[in-house]
């Protein structure tokens with residue numbers, strides 16, 4: 510599988526023309542004259558050639574219990590909210606049924622909904638919107654692992670964590686090391702990576718959970734997904750954070766990719782990084798992994814489209830979807 514930077518096109522194709530990435534930058538070229546924002550919010554980002562399948566990955570992170578649009582006193586007042594997100598996801602799925610919706614953790618903590626209902630509202634809303642797979646953030650443990658297990662009763666989606674060993678805990682039955690989804694014959698492997706909770710959370714909130722080395726676990730699960738599960742694409746939901754210029758002790762998605770081959774895309778979380786478009790990180794093999802993180806509070810949804818031919822990704826393109834769009838009211 511090759512990830513050529515030049516092949517990563519920005520936004521939608523406009524009039525049959527696409528914008529190639531400027532090879533000198535580590536992000537996608539933007540040309541306001543061909544703004545993708547002129548195209549409908551649910552439009553596919555790639556042309557699909559004969560024999561190819563279009564796979565769409567939608568993702569959020571660090572929604573932090575933001576059920577309603579942002580309040581008037583916030584600089585993003587009026588943006589976001591679960592109702593708009595539901596409308597957007599529904600339209601995209603109507604356009605491309607081969608769509609997965611994932612979340613990179615910290616669905617909890619930030620509004621009175623969490624204080625009052627302890628995660629029930631967040632997981633019910635995410636179930637209604639149609640999330641497929643979700644990984645866990647540190648704040649998802651804020652009321653303790655047993656309260657998390659209780660909230661999980663309201664979730665109809667899969668939880669994945671590859672480097673949290675939850676055997677013997679109350680979430681053991683709900684958290685899988687990985688899942689595989691098959692979309693029109695394309696097998697997509699999804700796994701999750703979490704941050705070390707020691708030092709972030711009180712020890713009693715994650716009692717019994719063992720933290721495993723993310724690099725070792727990622728290498729193992731990618732090999733398993735590629736070789737045994739025959740996946741054409743491998744997607745990671747990461748709550749490890751995005752640190753393009755890490756300070757001592759910071760180890761996030763970029764640093765992981767530098768040691769792990771074979772991840773096509775990381776839906777990133779934890780650092781509340783507002784990226785305007787996806788970025789790349791270089792794998793040991795020289796190929797690129799796409800990383801996208803969409804800030805926090807459900808203000809945006811990220812979208813990355815892939816075309817797949819057989820077992821090979823042929824092109825990919827990403828776009829930030831703004832949840833203040835007029836058409837989503």
Ligand SMILES: [Zn+2]
Nearest residue numbers: 615646647779
């Ligand atoms: Zn976090």
